[in-house]
Amino acid sequence: MTAALLTLADSRLPAGGHTHSGGVEQAIAAGHVHDPASLAAFLLRRLTTAGAVTAGLAAAATTRSSSGRHRGHVPSPGARSPAGSSSGEPPAPASSELVAALRHLDGEADARTPSPALRAASRQQGRGLVRVGRRAWPSPVWDALPAAPHHPVALGVAAAAGGLTPRDAAAAAAYLSVSGPATAAQRLLALDPLTVAAVTARLAPAIDAVADDALRDGLPADTDPLLDLLAEVHATRGDRFFAS
Amino acid sequence: MPPDHNLADYVDAPTAHRHGGPLRVGLGGPVGSGKTALAAALCRTLGAEYDLAVVTNDIYTTEDADFLRRNAVLPDDRIEAVQTGCCPHTAIRDDITANLDAVELLEARHPGLELVFVESGGDNLTASFSYGLVDVQVFVVDVAGGDKVPRKGGPGVTASDLLVVNKTDLAPLVGADLDVMRRDSATVRGDRPTLLISLREDPAATEVAAWVREQVRVRRLQQG
Ligand SMILES: Nc1nc2c(ncn2[C@@H]2O[C@H](COP(=O)(O)OP(=O)(O)OP(=O)(O)O)[C@@H](O)[C@H]2O)c(=O)[nH]1
Numbered sequence: 001m002t003a004a005l006l007t008l009a010d011s012r013l014p015a016g017g018h019t020h021s022g023g024v025e026q027a028i029a030a031g032h033v034h035d036p037a038s039l040a041a042f043l044l045r046r047l048t049t050a051g052a053v054t055a056g057l058a059a060a061a062t063t064r065s066s067s068g069r070h071r072g073h074v075p076s077p078g079a080r081s082p083a084g085s086s087s088g089e090p091p092a093p094a095s096s097e098l099v100a101a102l103r104h105l106d107g108e109a110d111a112r113t114p115s116p117a118l119r120a121a122s123r124q125q126g127r128g129l130v131r132v133g134r135r136a137w138p139s140p141v142w143d144a145l146p147a148a149p150h151h152p153v154a155l156g157v158a159a160a161a162g163g164l165t166p167r168d169a170a171a172a173a174a175y176l177s178v179s180g181p182a183t184a185a186q187r188l189l190a191l192d193p194l195t196v197a198a199v200t201a202r203l204a205p206a207i208d209a210v211a212d213d214a215l216r217d218g219l220p221a222d223t224d225p226l227l228d229l230l231a232e233v234h235a236t237r238g239d240r241f242f243a244s
Numbered sequence: 245m246p247p248d249h250n251l252a253d254y255v256d257a258p259t260a261h262r263h264g265g266p267l268r269v270g271l272g273g274p275v276g277s278g279k280t281a282l283a284a285a286l287c288r289t290l291g292a293e294y295d296l297a298v299v300t301n302d303i304y305t306t307e308d309a310d311f312l313r314r315n316a317v318l319p320d321d322r323i324e325a326v327q328t329g330c331c332p333h334t335a336i337r338d339d340i341t342a343n344l345d346a347v348e349l350l351e352a353r354h355p356g357l358e359l360v361f362v363e364s365g366g367d368n369l370t371a372s373f374s375y376g377l378v379d380v381q382v383f384v385v386d387v388a389g390g391d392k393v394p395r396k397g398g399p400g401v402t403a404s405d406l407l408v409v410n411k412t413d414l415a416p417l418v419g420a421d422l423d424v425m426r427r428d429s430a431t432v433r434g435d436r437p438t439l440l441i442s443l444r445e446d447p448a449a450t451e452v453a454a455w456v457r458e459q460v461r462v463r464r465l466q467q468g
């Protein structure tokens with residue numbers, strides 16, 4: 001792990017995440033989430049379904065983008081430039097194989113996201129991450145991505161560009177799958193922020209387990225029809241605070 | 245700090261200054277001060293002169309975008325509304341992603357775009373736009389909020405490129421002293437301009453439109 005992971009998972013990273021609630025706005029409207037306990041249940045459910053899928057996709061995108069430098073291994077500490085890739089070794093230029101591999105992963109993300117609203121939300125967040133990621137971690141691998149990739153695919157590329165490992169990318173994806181909705185719920189329900197921080201902190205072992213699982217062969221395909229339905233209903237509302 | 249430490253490694257080349265593209269004008273200010281009314285007035289007055297579009301940042305609904313559409317100030321495809329996740333000031337200052345997406349969408353849809361207004365959600369006196377999102381910003385306050393507002397300051401009042409004190413027609417009704425507002429604005433703003441207007445009495449926002457024209461002209465000169 002390097003400090004780049006802290007930047008990547010920081011809610012302050014201006015990638016547009018704060019305008020998405022991860023389904024929690026509609027879960028609140030539908031009465032599923034109303035207090036810290038129901039929020040914890042929602043987050044755990046999201047983590048082990050959507051979170052697991054995004055962790056798998058992000059890890060795979062990092063693996064593809066790092067040209068065999070680290071498949072699960074921590075990059076060896078070498079000469080580090082402060083603003084660029086911290087691996088010391090520049091990432092491989094964007095080859096046509098990488099373009100094809102990332103497009104394939106993007107298709108895998110589509111296939112795992114039956115809700116059109118969630119596909120749009122994921123691509124919107126992917127686009128936002130590419131915008132800031134290109135500036136934060138310049139690398140030729142960005143050029144291998146489509147203009148608005150799925151968020152986990154962009155996250156995996158960002159991790160590679162920042163010299164992080166697939167495990168780091170999976171951890172960031174798993175963490176982000178709960179940190180965004182937790183903040184949204186705190187705002188919408190005016191929950192005690194200390195309580196919400198505690199809920200998120202206590203999910204750490206579950207987040208780690210999801211990140212570990214993400215490195216197993218084969219992409220996870222866990223789905224949650226409730227999240228899909230909530231997203232579809234949410235997208236039709238004219239009175240929403242969050243984009244998704 | 246390593247001896248070969250080079251500050252240039254930490255900072256981008258000056259790509260922050262966009263080349264080409266429309267002038268982006270932020271319209272900020274407290275709830276109900278007249279931001280949408282001003283956007284509508286500017287669209288009416290400047291619509292025939294410039295290829296223009298509007299982004300709205302309603303806190304909760306698409307009320308402002310709907311108002312602009314209903315009043316047919318602009319065609320539908322020139323208005324984009326963004327959701328701000330309960331945090332209107334975050335969306336215009338700390339994480340401008342959703343607004344950049346909206347502006348870029350409008351630019352892609354209308355390649356000849358010359359002017360984009362970004363209306364913030366109604367917020368408080370500390371809200372201001374990031375210059376990563378807009379080129380210049382207008383802060384709109386309301387006479388009915390009391391003649392103390394300019395004196396209270398805050399980044400919107402003190403540092404905006406133009407301060408608009410709107411609803412001067414209400415001054416006698418709320419007992420606000422316009423001279424006090426004018427004087428206090430000048431004190432906290434130094435050389436930056438302030439306009440006292442009433443959109444009720446001048447629905448064309450003549451003076452503000454003239455200021456916007458000047459900003460477009462200056463930007464064109466700068467861009468060469
Ligand atoms: N009397 C008077 N009313 C005005 C004037 N300008 C705007 N209004 C009214 O003030 C109200 C609020 O105006 P808006 O333009 O919606 O204000 P806003 O700043 O966009 O409000 P939010 O987006 O909700 O923060 C409306 O009812 C306008 O008609 C003015 O110069 N005089």
Ligand SMILES: [Mg+2]
Binds near residue numbers: 279280281308363
């Ligand atoms: Mg408005």
